[in-house]
Amino acid sequence: MTTQPLDVDTVTALVAEACAAPSLHNAQPWAFRYLRDLGVLRLYADPGRALPQTDPENRGLHLGCGAALFNLRVASAAAGLAPVVRLLPDPAHPEFLAETHLPGPGAPDGQLARLQSAIHRRHSSRAPYRDEPIPAVVRDRLYEAARAEDAQLVFPGAWHVRSILELVRDAEGRETLAPEVREEVERWAHAEATDRAEAVDGIPAVAFGPRRRGTAALVRDFAVGRPVSGRGWASFEKNPNIALLGTAHDEPADWLRAGQALERVLLRATADGLVTSLTSQPLEWPEFRWVVRDPASAMAHVQMVIRLGYGPEGPASPRRPVADLLDVL
Known part of the structure; x- marks a missing residue:
């Protein structure tokens, strides 16, 4: 060394x-x-x-x-x-x-x-996953990944999963009534791939995933009502595997620790053959965020809602050139 x-x-x-x-x-x-x-x-x-x-x-x-x-x-x-x-x-x-x-x-x-x-x-996979549980041994490795970074991971029970899905719908409803939020999403979500082929950031249309049919899904619709060429419809899993990542406190240092824990969990999941996507929609509204917390757990502050499962890998999103974000002195 x-x-x-x-x-x-x-x-x-x-x-x-x-x-x-x-x-x-x-x-x-x-x-x-x-x-x-x-x-x-x-x-x-x-x-x-x-x-x-x-x-x-x-x-x-x-x-x-x-x-x-x-x-x-x-x-x-x-x-x-x-x-x-x-x-x-x-x-x-x-x-x-x-x-x-x-x-x-x-x-x-x-x-x-x-x-x-x-x-x-x-990569975030916003496609439907198989309705298949995650083995206990894999969950244990995910729990340990969060603990290693001073965070907590919880897989809520079926009733709480349903309540989280309802909160996602409620958050979507709030978003439709907030034009400034929709405009911000539209700025970063590139619905017209031909116009943003040179993009180095944001969400490309190919990564939006299909529109959901039937049951609710823990996937944000980045189209925000805009037409997306070639985008189809699909039914999502009826019993999604959802994990909540949280911390004991809620200050900037805790958010940085939570980000490290989040990535450790995501990389561990990827190494174990899982695909993942994230949603922060119900956490973006203060009146919803506290309800997302699983009351059966000791988690104090939920920092991210993670969807995990077995399914197709997501496409890569664009990345900024390192030369644009690294200064050397």
């Missing part, structure tokens, strides 16, 4: 892995700065990619940046490094989210390194 500062090419490769993380509307709200003489990589929030209507407190922004930070840790471990991370190192600059000393002491984390192959295989 090296203790010397890393060369720029190596850091660029690590940042490319970090930026394969999921983020709200695939806004990719992160920026990196490498201090080469110190071997320090800093993570910043990009306020120009915040979603003020959907995410007014920037909770989702912190989750996405936390997920990118976790990918950085995984890629670093796979490269034989043992990075040391500090969250929110400067209270005077809240957009300065984390500082990572890349050539840290100690040995690389083998468990993290083994997740590296899942980074670029993980």
